[in-house]
Amino acid sequence: MTAPVPPAPAARPAANAAARTAAPAPAGEGPGSGRTVVVAGGGIAGLTTALALAQRGFSVSLAERTTAFTEVGAGLQISPNAYRVLAGLGLDADLANVMTFPESVDLHGASGTRLARVPLGGQATARWGAPYGVLHRADLIAVLARAALASPAITVHTGMRALRAAPGPAGMRLETSGGPLDGEAVIAADGVWSQLRNALSGAATARQTGRIAYRTTVPAEALPAGLVDLRVHAHMFPDAHVIRYPISGGRQINIVVVTASPWFVEDWSSPASLDEVNTLARTFDSDLQRLLAGATGWTRWPLAGVPADAVWNDAGLALIGDAAHATLPFAAQGAAMAIEDAAVLAHHLAAGRSVPGALAAYAAARRPRAQRIQALSEKNGQIYHMGALTALARDTALRLMSEDALMRRLDWLYGWRPPAGP
Ligand SMILES: Cc1cc2nc3c(=O)[nH]c(=O)nc-3n(C[C@H](O)[C@H](O)[C@H](O)COP(=O)(O)OP(=O)(O)OC[C@H]3O[C@@H](n4cnc5c(N)ncnc54)[C@H](O)[C@@H]3O)c2cc1C
Structure with missing residues (x-):
């Protein structure tokens, strides 16, 4: 089944949906390299990945189970390292329609006091060469899906579940619930x-991290004055932290509460009871409690991890x-790494090596960075969730750090650039 074009995002000037309505062509009929x-x-x-490959002349068959x-x-949050890749795919005008560009990331201690601030906005763009944006996940998917559906090189099959991959007549065959898809x-x-x-011998399995995320979005107009601004806020408490920032052009506030929990199921999300969040909120500062008081519609997500040091590829997968x-x-x-991966994979596949060589080169290029980012995420989690005593030292250290020093620590992350070349 071929996917319907998702609706255009809420209109701001410079709408460009008209160029996005071309019917998808079957694989092999695109303008590409064959x-x-x-x-x-x-x-x-x-x-x-589909868009990055199509940009380099490949035809792509994409199977999505939903x-x-x-x-x-x-x-x-889409940091400059990922924004740069999306802009390189020609999506920046579409993103500008649905993204908000926050002024800063503000870090708060358990009393609510601001401890440190990482400037974003124009300073982020000047330093890292691309903006730092926030948006609704559905808006990013809509931008990507519309571009994929408009590309004559990409055939999108929705309602098609991938079952297994094995060598096939064109090199590799993906068996799906809707029949086989062939490619190199x-x-x-x-x-x-x-x-x-x-199917990959030596690949990792998803593992429990012992943490859980509660997520919801709240209409900005329903919140008390003074609790809505154009910033990303991170609030740190013993064993928990809260992230909040505006999305959907500032009309919604995205709220994420993370805490320790043994709850683990193989699922993305399920509804959470208000009681669970309210119990956690009792330990939060009063401003945050006022913010959370109006929030409903929580879902809870078991946070699973896949260690980056296992096998990622074989000859054709x-x-x-x-x-x-x-x-x-x-x-x-997480999404930023996925976006970076796509650019690096397409680069190596287009570089003229054998397919196994290209896939191996992709994995070798990406693994060290994925490992470094996993280590950073783990460390951030420990810092955010420090107990009251160690938090005193953390808070003092953060208060003493200049904005420039905080930005410098992020240069390796946000300053990343995709490989030059084909
Ligand atoms: C609380 C929370 C907050 C986050 N915040 C951020 C953030 O601010 N910035 C950031 O960069 N990252 C963030 N992330 C991480 C980010 O959400 C993920 O890394 C990202 O969504 C991964 O994208 P993906 O395409 O690899 O996987 P997914 O988003 O899981 O997509 C997989 C797709 O494959 C489909 N699928 C699955 N199985 C099959 C099958 N057998 N056949 C066909 N299709 C199939 C699914 O339906 C789905 O569409 C956050 C994650 C969490 C949990």
């Missing part, structure tokens, strides 16, 4: 619970995004 790649999964990793591109009601490589972008990962290296969200880099 080379076809199959992508399993139509999340951020899969859609970005019948329409949908996303949970939650926000996403299969890219598994099927998320943290990846089914295709099982490679993992990408969360399937390869799902990480704790404490550096807000």
Whole structure:
């Protein structure tokens, strides 16, 4: 089944949906090199991979198990390293329609006092060469999916579950619930619970991290004055932290509460009771309690991880995004890494090596960075959740850090650039 074009995001000037309505062409009929790649999964990793490959002349068949591109009601921070890749795919005008560009990330201690501030806005763009934006996850998926559906080189099959990948007549064959898809490589972008990962000898399995995220969005107009601004706020408490920032052009506030929990199921999300969040909120400062008082519609997410040091590829199959290296969200880099992966994978496949050589080069190029980001996320989690005594030292250290010093620590992360070349 071919996907319907998702609706255009809420209009701001410079709407460009008209260029996005071309019908998808079957694989092989695109303008490309005659080379076809199959992508399993139509999340951020899969859609970005399809677009990056199409940009380099490949034809792409993409199988997504859901019948329409949908996303949970939650926000996403897109840091400059990822924004740069999306802009390189020609998506910056579409993103500008749905993104908010916060002024800063503010870090707060348990009393609510601001301890430190990482400037964003114009300073982020000047320092890292691309903006830092926040948006609704559904808006990013809609931008990516519309571009994929408009590309004559990409055939999108929704309602088609990937079952297994094996060598086939064109090199590799993806068996799906809707029949086989053939190409020279299969890219598994099927998320943290990846089914295709099982076919790789030596691949990791998703593991419990002992943490859980509660997420919701609240209409900004329902919140007390003074609690709504154009910033990302991180509030740190013993064993918990809260992230909040505006999305949907400032009309909604995205709220994430993370805490320790043994709860773990193989699932993305399920509804959470208000009691669970209210019990946690009793330990929060009064401003945050006022903010959370109006919040409903919580979902809870067991935070699972996939260690980046295991096998990601074999001769014709490679993992990408969360399937390869799902990480704790404490550096807000999971989607960013998926987007970076897509650019690097497309670069290596286009570079003229054999497919096994290209997939190996992709994994070798990406693994050290994925490991470093996983380590950073883990460390951030420990810092955010420090107990009251160690938090005193943390708070003092943060108060003493200059904005420039805080930005410098992020240069390696946000200053990343995709490989130059084909
Ligand atoms: C609380 C929280 C906050 C976060 N905040 C941020 C943030 O601010 N910034 C950031 O960069 N990252 C953030 N992340 C991480 C980010 O959400 C993930 O890293 C990202 O969504 C991974 O994208 P993906 O495409 O690899 O996987 P997914 O989003 O899981 O997509 C996988 C896709 O594959 C499909 N699929 C699965 N199995 C099959 C199959 N067998 N056949 C066909 N299709 C299949 C699924 O339906 C889905 O569409 C956060 C994560 C959490 C939990």
